[in-house]
Amino acid sequence: MTALERRCRLLLHAYPAWYRRERGEEILATLLQASQPGRSWPAPRDTRALIMGGLRVRAWRTQNPGMTVSLRQAMLGGAALALLWFVAQDLAGLSEGLVLAWTHTTTVQPHIGPWIAADALTLAAVAAAWFAPRPAVAVLALAAAAAQECWSGRIMAIQPAGLLILLAILAPGRNRPPRSWLWLAGALSAANLLDQATGVRPLLPIYNAISPTLTVLPWIVLGAAVLWAAIDARPAIAMAVWLASTYLVIALLEHLEQVGELRPWEWQVPAAGSAILAAAATWRLRRQAAL
Numbered sequence: 001m002t003a004l005e006r007r008c009r010l011l012l013h014a015y016p017a018w019y020r021r022e023r024g025e026e027i028l029a030t031l032l033q034a035s036q037p038g039r040s041w042p043a044p045r046d047t048r049a050l051i052m053g054g055l056r057v058r059a060w061r062t063q064n065p066g067m068t069v070s071l072r073q074a075m076l077g078g079a080a081l082a083l084l085w086f087v088a089q090d091l092a093g094l095s096e097g098l099v100l101a102w103t104h105t106t107t108v109q110p111h112i113g114p115w116i117a118a119d120a121l122t123l124a125a126v127a128a129a130w131f132a133p134r135p136a137v138a139v140l141a142l143a144a145a146a147a148q149e150c151w152s153g154r155i156m157a158i159q160p161a162g163l164l165i166l167l168a169i170l171a172p173g174r175n176r177p178p179r180s181w182l183w184l185a186g187a188l189s190a191a192n193l194l195d196q197a198t199g200v201r202p203l204l205p206i207y208n209a210i211s212p213t214l215t216v217l218p219w220i221v222l223g224a225a226v227l228w229a230a231i232d233a234r235p236a237i238a239m240a241v242w243l244a245s246t247y248l249v250i251a252l253l254e255h256l257e258q259v260g261e262l263r264p265w266e267w268q269v270p271a272a273g274s275a276i277l278a279a280a281a282t283w284r285l286r287r288q289a290a291l
Contacts, residue, residue: 003040005032011047014054055231070285073177074234076170077184078241079163080126080177084185085246086160087119088192118147122160125167126185130176137171159249177234184221184235188242191217226277229284236281244274 008031012024031050035042042050121144128137145164148157222243225235247270255262 004035004042007041008032011042011050012054014051015057016054019054019057052230067286069175070234071237071282072170073172073175074237074281074285075241076129076167076172077177077181077234077238078245079166079170080129080181081185081188081238081242082245083122083126083160083163083167084189085192085242086163087122088189090115090119114147114150118144118150121147122164125164129167129171130179130182134171134173138168141165141168141171159245159253163245181235181238184225184238187221188218226281229281233281233285233288237278237285240274240278240281243270243277246270248274 005028008028012020012027015024015027027050031042031046034046041047121140125137125140125144128140132140141164145161145168148160148164222239225239229236248267251262251266251270
């Protein structure tokens, strides 16, 4: 086996195993014929086409069950991202309170039990959207929405409660979002949790070391979702929902609660960004659904 053939076979792993069994030898023969004598790697254009083709085939396995179902999956994914972001904020606040109590700066808040219960129900509802029957998703989501409203009693609870109701409405039947999206949610939530939790004074040295990376990570994930739209546009739509329901909705609710003055850029930037991203990704999804 020549070095060229060995490396072509390595690149073929961009395709799933079932596709390599059916078409692998045909693709390999075409690559070898197209390569000039003496080359140890296929041409950059052929390499790029091979990798993109493999990614498209992998995405096709879980993609485009129909435009309506795809949009529902994307919106459900966005609601899940925003809910996990919210829970990460809550857990960060909880960890801050525990650290301050441990350092005798303050005492543990008396409503910590209902707080934890509401967030636990929220996490269960998000997990159910991927793993549980549709009725279970609806029951858990509505219970979590009620718990968020009861323990908080603030206007800010409208955001998680509304997202949970949306989750109950969009609860999937057989066509669930891909489980790979959970890594997207995990990366965003972990970055937010660590960024918030390490901002407590006793942990400031850790915060100063990792904060720049954690702050930019959500935008790296957003950029990756935009690039991935060439293969599958649904994660980009999910990120548009996340952007609108975190930065835009929270800014509006804080203004209504008179937490602070609402500056124009605080709502115009996330509104325009999420609208442009959603429109472009939806257009791309329509094209993919037609293929």
